[in-house]
Amino acid sequence: MLRCLPKVPDFIIPFQSLALPAFHISSVSHCLHKNIELNSPCPTDLSDYIVLLQQCTSRKSLWDLRRTHLHMHKSGFPHLSLGNKLIQSYLKCGSIEDASNLFDEMPQRHVVTWNSMISAYVCHGLSGEAIGLFERMCLENVFADEFTFSIVFKAFSDMGLVHGGRKAHGLLVVLGLEVSDAFVGSGLVDMYAKFGRLRDARLVCDRVVEKDVVLLTALIVGCTQHGENGEALEVFRGMIVKEIKANDFTFASILIACGVLGDRRSGMQIHGLMVKSGYDYVVACRTSLVTMYSKCGSIDDSLKVFERCPGANLVTWTALITGLVQNGREESSLLMFKQMVGKSLSPNAFTLSSVLRACSVLAMYEQGQQIHCIVLKTGLHGERYVGAALIDMYGKCGSIGMARLVFDSLDKCGVVLINSMINSYAQSGYGKGAVELFDHMQKSGIEPNDATFLSVLSACSNAGLVEEGCRIFSSLQRNSKLDPSTDHYACVVDLLGRAGRLEEAENLIKQVEEPDAVLWRTLLSACRIHGKVEMARRVMTRVLELDQGNEGAHVLLSNIFASAGEWSEVSNMKITMKDMKLKKSPGMSWIKVDREVHTFTAGDPSHPRATEINEELERLREKIETLGYVPDVRFVLQDLNEEDKKRSLYYHSEKIAIAFGLLSYKHNNTCIRIFKNLRVCGDCHNWIKYVSKVSEREIIARDAKRFHHFTDGMCSCGDHW
DNA sequence: GTAGGGTTAG
Structure with a gap:
């Protein structure tokens, strides 16, 4: 039937390219063949068609519009202004395809028609096509006007084409058009700001005489996106x-600027102004309020704003969930996430990376796995941030195998993902894995950054890979693009210190221009391992010069004296700490059993199953002593007799937690995961090795610094921690 | 005979 239609005049869209569904085509043909009229009275002149087109657009009926189009071509109306009107009608009805086909067929086009098409492309996110059309327009010697430029600047900024954008600005000047027009100005300001050329953005802004809200908002956004938040506030004022x-x-x-600056005062003033202006019901504004308060540390205010936000969307929920995680309310963030999913909102990459972070912090392995399932379901496993968060989560939950599996499943491995993986190896003590990956990345031509060096050096220090660590540190010193920071030095000091090369470590600190308390404290910790009392006294004075109230250093020194049996010094230290109101945080271990967290302190008799736990501890003691376990009383830091020292070791919190874990998972061969707020003591470490052998269980202990994986009497740290 | 600016992250 289509083949029977008369030849289409040039300026009208070819009939075949209308791409109508089959029944539409037959009805159109039917209308045409039977001469059924479109409307009564039948359009006869230009004004009739204009009225008809207006009717179609106000009803947004593409079908009627196409029918009118056909009628026009049948009646032979090749009028320039009508063609333009038709294109605009197609755009208003949402069919960029029809408009574009018609545009290509037109023998003559007015600048307004070019503008309409370019603008439509930009609005539909087709900035590449918009730029193509702009270039075609220039080649065809059509003079672009202010309107054209106000749109194409956005297209260039969308595409990140700095050079093209600048050329367009040049052309604007050559054509003698004015930057001072608020529309052109805001397009240019936005473009330069998004390119990070804030100076250019400000220069353009200054030239606009009649500044309006859009122009200044574009400048504010540019400032906030490039870290110039103070400047943004100045523009706002x-x-x-x-x-x-x-x-x-x-x-x-x-x-957002107030949030990043942590300027709660200004944030609150602006909140007030926003309420007065009646914009506090706009969801985007409320979302920004949630972020502002949470970044200023007032997460309860964020919650209040959120509660009164009935139209909260995915972004609002994500802002709140992220805020909760950043304010240390990881558990609440997971509850909120549950509520959000219950409202049938599907999380995006931002939401998922935040809740995965919550799982990492809490070392919640099962919840982390559940979220991994959601990641797979939503198809977001390829997202960089989600990938990094997953690797980090599995790493922090001690599942290095899963972390590697996720890492290997990712297509593109940028430096951030490699860093996450190296860091996971570092925390679990797989130094070799970390160094191998580090060497491999360099062979594949990926440049390590300062975070990569930090992770791989800490991996070496955790695994006692002294030579490897020194080799990597000297390659950092030779690296022309990076400068070693005090954190890098601290890793190497730790590495040398733990290996007993204390003088070398001290000399290294002396090479640092402004060594901080952390560096000296790292050396102090090495003195503790190697029982270097005299050096410890000297190092302590350095620590105190830089940080008087360093609680950790006081505890360390006190422990050094205790190990050396200098009990009078220990009691002196206790008095000093009491005077300075420094408290030693009590050692604590916890384990999750059936969705419940059980927390234990040393010798804790308060647990309902305390008797059973003690019996289990006794059974374990008998079994492991036959294998050769001897309590190491050097780790008892109290002035007791030998027998009491031995007894005090039996009831360390990590031992109680493991005994409870073995009791709870008696008939279930799962791995026992325990957590400790301080570092695992040497005797407990040895004890757990024996227990993993006699119980034939995998035991994972996460202490304040890292993970220990115990299997068959061995630990992943190779006794280096 | 047409338009320019916004919110979430490791």
Whole structure:
């Protein structure tokens, strides 16, 4: 039937390219063949068609529009302004395809028609096509006007084409058009700001005579996106002074600046202004408020804002969940996440990386796995941030195998993902894995950054890979692009110190221009391992010069004296610490059994199953002593007799937690995962090795610094921690 | 005979 239609005049869209569904085509043909009229009275002149097109667009009926189009071509109306009107009607009805086909067929086009098409492409996120059309327009010697430029600058900024954008600016000047137009100005300011050329953005902004809210908001956004938050606030204040009223876009952006600056005072003032202006019901503004308060550390205010936000969308939920994680409310963040999913909102990459972070911090392995399932279901496993968060989560839960599995499943491995993986190896004490990956990345031509060096050096120090660590550190010193930071030095000091090369470690600290308390404390910790009392006294004075109230250093020194049996020094230290109001945090271990967390302190008799636990501890003691376990009383830091020292060791919190774990999972051969707030003591470490052998169980202990994986009498740290 | 600016992260 289509083949029977008359030849289409040139300026009208070819009939075949209308791509109508089959029944539409037959009805159109039917209309045409039977001469069924479109409307009554039948359009006869230009104004009739204009009215008809207006009717189609107001009803947004693409079908009627196409019918009218056909009628026009049948009646032979090749009028330029009508063609343009038709293109705009197609765009208003949402069919960029019809508009574009018609545009290509037109023998003549007005600049307005070019503008409409370019603008439609930009609005549909097709900035590449918009730029193509702009270039075609220039080649065809059509003079672009202010309107054209106000749109193409956005297209260039969307595509990140700095050079092209600057060329377009040049052309604007050559054509003698004015930057001072607020529309052109805001397009340019936005483009330069997004390219990070804030100076250019400000220069353009200064030239605009009649500054309006959109122009200044574009500048504010540019400032916030490039870390110039103070400047953003200045622009905002200037705006208020000039009595240019801020709108929802302005408020949503400026609140972010207050959050990043941690300027709660300004944030609250702006919140007040926003309420007065009536924009506090705009969801984007509320979302920014949630972020602002959470970044200022007032997460309870974020919660209040959120509670009164009935239209909360995915971004609002994500802002709150992320805020909760950043404010140490990981458990609440997971509850909120559950509520969000219950409302049938599907999480995005931002939401998922935040909740995965919550699982990492809490070392919640099962929940982490559940979220991994959601990641797979939502198809977001390829997202960089999600991948990094997954590797980090598995690493922090001690599942190095799963971390590697996720790592290997990712297509593109950038430096951030490699860092996450190396860091996971470091925390679990797989130094070799970390060094291998580090060497491999360099062979594949990926440049390590400062975080990579930090992770791989800490991996070496955790695994006692002294020579490897020194080799990597000297390669960092030779690296022309990176400078070793005090953190890098601290890793190497730790590495040398733990290996007993204390003088070398001390000399290394002396090479640092401004050594901090952390560096000296690291050396102090090495003195503790190697019982170097005299050196410890000297190092302690350095620590105190830089950080008087360093609680950790006081505890360390006190433990050094205790190990050396200098009990009078120990009691002196206790008095000093009491005077300085420094408290030693009590050692604590916990284990999760059936969704419940059980916490234990040393010698804790309060658990309902305390008797059973003691019996289990006794059974374990008998079994492991036959294998050769001897309690190491050097780790008892109290002045007791030998027998009491031995007894005090039996009831260390990590031992109680493991005994409870073995009792709870008696009939279930799962791995026992325990957590400790301080570092595992040497005797407990040895004890757990024996227990893993006699119980034939895998035991994972996460202490304040790292993971220990115990299997068959061995630990992944190779006794280096 | 048409338009420019916003919110979430490791």
